[in-house]
Structures are given as C-alpha cells and as structure tokens.
Amino acid sequence: MFALPWYSILLISIPQTIVSILIGFQLFNLRLDFKKCLVVAIVVGIVTYFLRGALVMPGIHTVLIYED
Secondary structure: OOOOOHHHHHHHHHHHHHHHHHHHHHHOOOOOOHHHHHHHHHHHHHHHHHHHHOOOOOOHHHHHOOOO
C-alpha cells in the first residue's frame, strides 16, 4: 500500500480526528482538554502514516486505524 504524504496527515487526518473526538465527548456532555485531544490526534496521525506504508494484508491497516 502506498504511504500517505505528510501534508495529508497534517491537514486532513489530525483535524478530522480532533473534530471526531471533541464531538464524541460533547455528545455525552463530557469536557475534554484540547491539549489531550491534540496529543491523541497527533499520535493517531503518526500511527496512520506508518501503518499505511506497512506491508500487511489489505484491509488490516483499516481495522487497526479504525478510530477515524
């Protein structure tokens, strides 16, 4: 599988993860510190970047990064 460009992770994956986390917590009336949300989003972005380039069976990387 091809690796994602770094700017795709920076401009799409990380903001999408932040919005998903914040909306998910707000649906349950829970407040989340933005700094913690940002750290989680960056970790997910890094994991996504490396898993997409890994030589694993097709579809396994999707299951592993299902958080998005």
